Amino acid sequence: MSLWEVLADAEREQWTFTPSVGVGPLRFGMSHDEAAAAMDGFAVVVDGTFRERDDTRKAEFRSVPDRPSAQPAVTAYYGRVEGLYCVVVDARCGPQVTLDGLRLVGRVPSEWEADFLAYALPRGIAPRYAPEGDLAPEELGLLIRVQRAGDVVLTRPVFGIVRERAYTLWDGLPYDEFEVH
Secondary structure, three states: OOOOOOOOHHHOOEEEEEOOOEEOOEEOOOOHHHHHHHOOOOEEEEEEEEEOOOOEEEEEEEOOOOOOOOOOOEEEEEEOOOEEEEEEEOOOOOOEEEEOOEEOOOOOHHHHHHHHHHHHHHHOOOOOEOOOOOEOOHHHOEEEEEEEEOOEEEEEEEEEOOOOOOOOOOOOOOHHHHHOO
């Protein structure tokens, strides 16, 4: 896979997102060992210590286990209190995740936003935006960020629960996620 290559949906694992419960085989509140066991077929790279700045432990799951340099398909963040509290899916090589049939990963943001609004408004879900302008329907535990893929940006969803001492999902976003563009 080249630096900017984007997998087609047919080449991706297919996952579903259940708000407040989890995404794919991952459930919020899991320990790292439970999450690693659930991610059958993925190689895991773990930042083994809890970082002081955000009291977070990070694990990256790669879908190409035999290539250590492969891009992480899924990044998981664990808190001491919450266990697994945040899952981020890579726009270029992560699983395709759906919410009631709505594709969330690797989409042009304007098209995704139009589809999301058509999904959300009839259900009474108000559109809310994070400080950077990303669509962030807090009641779903979903924040859509973007990631560069060559000359375009694509949706990189962040799934999570609001952490202790955080007011919103955005407030609890791991610092590493502010560095992805």
